[in-house]
Amino acid sequence: MSTAKACVLVAPNQVETWDVPIFDPPAGGALVRIVAGGVCGSDVHIMTGEAGVMPFPIILGHEGVGRVEKLGPGVTTDYAGVPVKTGDLVYWAPIALCHRCHSCTVLEETPCENSQFFEHAEKPNWGSYADYAVLPTGLAFFRVPDDTSTDAVIALGCALPTVLRGFERCGSVRMGDTVVVQGAGPVGLSAVLVAKLAGAREIIAIDMHENRLAMATALGATTTISLNNSAEERLRQVRELSSKHGPDMVVEAAGVLQAFPEGVDLAGNHGRYIILGLWGAIGTQPISPRDFSIKNLTVAGASFPKPKHYHGALQLAARLQHEYPLADLVTHRYGIAGAAEALAATAKGAVVKAIIDPEIA
Secondary structure (H helix, E strand, C coil): CCCEEEEEECCCEEEEEEEEECCCCCCCEEEEEEEEECCCHHHHHHHCCCCCCCCCEEECCCCCEEEEEEECCCCECCCCEEEEECCCEEEEEEEECCCCCHHHHHHHHCCCCCCCCCCCCCCCCCCCCCCCCECCCCCEEECCCCCCCCHHHHHCCCHHHHHHHHHHEEECCCCCCEEEEEEECCCHHHHHHHHHHCCCCCCEEEEHHHHHHHHHHHHCCCCEECCCCCHHHHHHHHHHCCCCCCCCCCEEEECCCCHHHHHHCCCCCCEEEEEEECCCCCCCCCCCHHHHHHHCEEECCCCCCCHHHHHHHHHHHHHCCCCCCCHHHEEEHHHHHHHHHHHHHHCCCCEEEEEEEEEEE
């Protein structure tokens, strides 16, 4: 059996490059050659163990664009009914749904109760820090429209679907809203972009990295605030930019536990606080429950976007790639052997978006 390279997490903070088997796709699935694997902040939490114990060894990466090498028996279209053939670029949701569980069929929600997020590294695998991925039956993939930049798609790989999922589940941005976004990594940048498209009046991005704040401005932020300012000063600036009632929406996209109590403080009366970035940061923070009551504050969270959110993100990337500098969000590229370096740079915030490019030695 032929083999190819993959980045394998064998234990917390222990990343290795392995030769792993290349498998034929199953009926209903596809074998793809990875073109770009997005490095997500959640990957950092997974690597360090902050996100819990993983079923080691696993191939990292849940954001991917790849070129179809072989289609499984019976596959003639993608999961939106678009004809697909060998050589086409596809983008996929990283969870295979069973459509035979309570979550799938009754709640119509993700994650699926019977699906896996990871598979053993030496079995057919859809991790994207690799040369190849096998997309199993039930794992939705979508053909990338012609003339669409791979970088524009992977730049907001799972971040834009996460924001689309979060706003659908927790309440969308309304015309004229004031929106505060905590964190200007890919999730925060996606929130800025969607808020801009929805007609927000004021979009305030908070981050400590000037490169990320500059990207937030390019995607629609009207004001940026540095985390180097004190919490009191950040609150003062937000209040100054908002109406007397405070922001209509605060989006947590920082992935840092300390952001949560500050987000509650920043939120305005009758506002909404949407938690999107804290999937991987296990822990607690002190808050005053009374704040929820006296502000009439709605607090909600979301994770695990549905296939339709990946499809929507792909269509947005194809439509907006020339209007907004989506491809420019990809600031760093690493080969499979450089995955540990990519994860370290992402953890430090030194990159806006890093990708794994298997063509890099």
